[in-house]
Amino acid sequence: MYINPNIDKPIFIQIAEQLEDSIFTGTYPEETKIPSTNEISVLLNINPHTVLKGMNMLVDQEIIYKKRGLGMFVKEGAVIKIRQKRQNQFYDQYIATLLEEASKLQMSKEEIITLIERGYDHELNSN
Secondary structure, X not given: OOOOOOOOOOHHHHHHHHHHHHHHOOOOOOOOEOXXXXXXHHHHOOOHHHHHHHHHHHHHOOOXXXXXXXXXXXXXXXXXXXXXXXXXXXXXXXXXXXHHHHHHXXXXXXXXXXXXXXXXXXXXXXX
16 A cells, blocks of 8 residues: 655545555455554554545445444445446546547547547557
8 A cells, every 4th residue: 555645635535545446456355354544554654543534435435344343344345336436437537528529529439439449459469
């Protein structure tokens, strides 16, 4: 886990995003314990309240939950929730912008699909 204090994004959000990514990639499977607030704060040398604020974001999103006296655990169905959230963000950040620019360029749906297929072909051939 790495926190960059030199960027505009608040540290608690960076923590939430990194924990979310670790859950999504399987580092912390569903129904397993994640590191404690104190463990993360010592690892990153930051205030435990900052870590807790990031964790509470994930609690509010129903990605993790607290077991009294045991710590925080990944909630069942968390990966699906994260995937849906990221797909929505992907649409908002990339697809909507792509369609807006394509409209300005008066591109047809077929022309857009051709460009996407060309990109896929390029990626497959470069690997």
